[in-house]
Amino acid sequence: MESMTMETYLWTTLGAFLSLCIFSFLYKDNPFYKFAEHLVAGLAAGYFVIILWHNGLKPNLFDYVGDGNFYLLWLDSSHPWYMVPAFLGALMWTRFSRKWSWVSRWPMAIYIGIGVGLSIPLGMRNAVNMQLFSTMRPMAWDNFLGNGYLDPTSGFSHLLIFVGMLAALFYFFFSKEHKGVFNGVAKFGIGILMIGFGATFGFTVMARISLFIQRIQKLGEWSSISWTDGAFTAIWLIVCGSFIAVGIYEFIKYMRNRGQTKAAA
Amino acid sequence: MNLFNRLMFLDRRWIFLLLALVCIITYVIPFEIPVTKTNEVRAIYNYIEALKPGDIIHLGVDYDPSSLAELHPMTYAIAEHAFRKNMKVIFTALSQNGPGMVDQAIRDLTDSMKLDRTYNGVFYKGREIKNGEDYAFLGYKPYPALVIYGMGQNYRIPFPSDYYGTPLDSIPIMKKVKNYDQVKCVVGIIAGNVADMWIVYGQGRYNFKLALGMTGVMGADYYPYLNTGQIFGIMGGLLGAAQYEDLADNQGPAKDGMRVQVFAHILIMIFIVLANIGFFMAKGSLMGKEVR
Structure with missing residues (x-):
């Protein structure tokens, strides 16, 4: 087992503690779960803001207009046209004003226009037409059974896809009553x-299940590291002991409530 | 209340507990189960295996920590496979929390690559992989569709500099790369609709070789793209990752998790069968009652 510093171990323990907090929701909603949930949401939002600055605004905007003057809104920089999308982006913030929120429709309209212009031809070709062509490809009668089970190049697969597609479309055809052969x-x-x-x-x-497996693997690693040092073991026992104590308390409460419900019935 | 009615009113927390016990017990007891390799995973492995030293591949790490369990093993397995074969890797992250994933993977792979290893009977001497020479990490940019579209014209449009702030023209491996024409393939490891964007705005527009690794939830939806040839391979979920690890002879967390997966699935199938038996046997007596 590789050696670990106390600092690293405490971070690992925090990860394990938060995993147990999240799993505690499977029993019922509780403050441990709420704490972990809010922490994840807050961290993700904070991380995103910093990442967006360092990976988006800085290299793709401010590094280009950085040679300009702040008081002239960087319009005297070597790349003044970069201020056009920056200005449109800034207009999005008018959403927060009731009076000026209509202004945000302009950048939104431009953004949607670009998106639609890009996506209609490419989406039609690659997500619709290509799939249609694939359904209508010539049947490979000479290779009907193919090579191995459910070989996508076999004639049987072509037939199954074609017939299955038609039958599924029949199900969604509501202009005729589903009776007889149609049904x-x-x-x-x-x-x-x-x-x-x-x-x-x-x-x-x-x-x-995969998500759970990964957590078990991490908790397993944390658990095995915990037995390499007395201080680590003490922390491990405190964390696990707390959860086990809460678990036993909740179980006793559950059994008592169950007994009372039965007695009342 | 008879047995079948009891089944219908069973507190679901007992099921969680049983599932957790099965997963923990099968994790604690080490044993190996064989993994059947599918053609769609084999296609990715064979393609990368056939590339030459010095060839460049693009690895899109487009997932957040929430999908780390399924997708991180794919990133590790493919990147290590490429590095061991002396290929160059361009990393990008089109998911907002993705840069942390790449950063962690690069750190771990740098350590792993220093060790001597033998994979599939071939000895690979440990070496240090260097930023800029063996790999480039371009970082994150918002609006994946536009970024994918932009990289097809020139990587420098969406990424004037890499994640560490170095201009792309100063990075040795990026000097040879203008757009997708200079990379041998793009492997997108994806959670979410970025997969559609790689297909529609990337492969569909620029016609490069594209393979996808994706979460299990997405897996079934993308097989039609395999049949049309728009993608040449799919790795679906932890099983896909385990298959790649097995093909590369590089056992990692995915292969290790397969034994847990098998027994968890058996238990879930038993639950489904029991629930159906309970439902049909207790059907008459449950009218109007709320089943948990």
Whole structure:
């Protein structure tokens, strides 16, 4: 085990303590959880402001206009046109005034205009047309079963995608009553959609468990480091002991309440 | 109240407790489980493996600490794979809390790269990786779509200087790089809709080789882009990271977490089956009652 200074250990302990605070929400909402939650929100906001200054405003604006004069709003700098987007950005702050908030619509309109102009052609081509072309590609009859299970280049996959896409669209066609063959196809479409949702659900479960695994790994590391030094062990015992004490207290309270509820019933 | 009704009214905290116990026990007891490698992860590994020393790859670290658990192992595995093969890596962060992620990864990788290691039977002597020569970290910029679009014209438009304030023209590896044409591929490790932006505003506009590593929640949504060839590989969640670690023979936290994942999934499947049995068996007697 690599040696660790007390300073580093205290930071690690703080991380472990906050992890336990967050997990305590699984039992019920409590002040430990609230403290950790507010700390995360505050830290993220503060971090973002500093990052935005050092990575955004400074290198992309003030470094360019820095040779100008502050009292002339940097308009005498070597890059005076950089003040145009800066001015538009500043206008966004008029949102905080009831009287002048309409001014913020101008920079917003320009921003939306640029965004829409960029996104419509590129979005249409890459997120819509490409997917349509992929659905309508020639069927690979000569390679129907493909190489390995669910090979995306196989004819079977092409057929499944084409039929599944049509069936799913049938389900969302509400201008005709879902009866007979139409109903059968729509039901097949629901099945296809359910498989899709099931895959997403499975991935989501995996994702949530992964978050817990990483915390266990970190808590495990913290726990093993804690036994390398007497002072570390003492801190470890205090943190864990506090949580265990609160846990036992809450459990006794829960069992008492349960007994009282049963007696009342 | 019979057993099935009890199942329907079970306090969910017992489920949390059981799941936590299973995860902790399987974490504490070390054993290894095999990881099946999928074609979409293998494609990324094979592509990077086939690159030559000196080639440049762009690693987009576009996630916050909230997704660190799933995505950090991917960043470590790919970056170390590239560094061991003497490739150069350009890091960017398009997520607001991403710079801290890259900073931490670079520090850890600098330590790890000093050690002699053998991966897949090939011995790699430890060496020091240097900022500007082996990697460049360009930092964070807001509005990912515009940044991705801008880098396609010239990296210097959104990033006049790197994260540490050095002008890009003064950084040795960036002297050879103008835009995506000079990088062999972009691997975006992503949480959120930045993945769409890389596809639509990056690959779709400039036609470079793009692979994505993403959180498990996003995984299923991006497979259509794999079939169209817009991306050449996907790593989904911790499993994707574990597969890459296994392919690179560089066991890390993702592979280590797989044994926990397997048993947690088995438990959840048991819960789903039990809940369904309970629901159907107790259906008649539960009318009008609130099920937790």
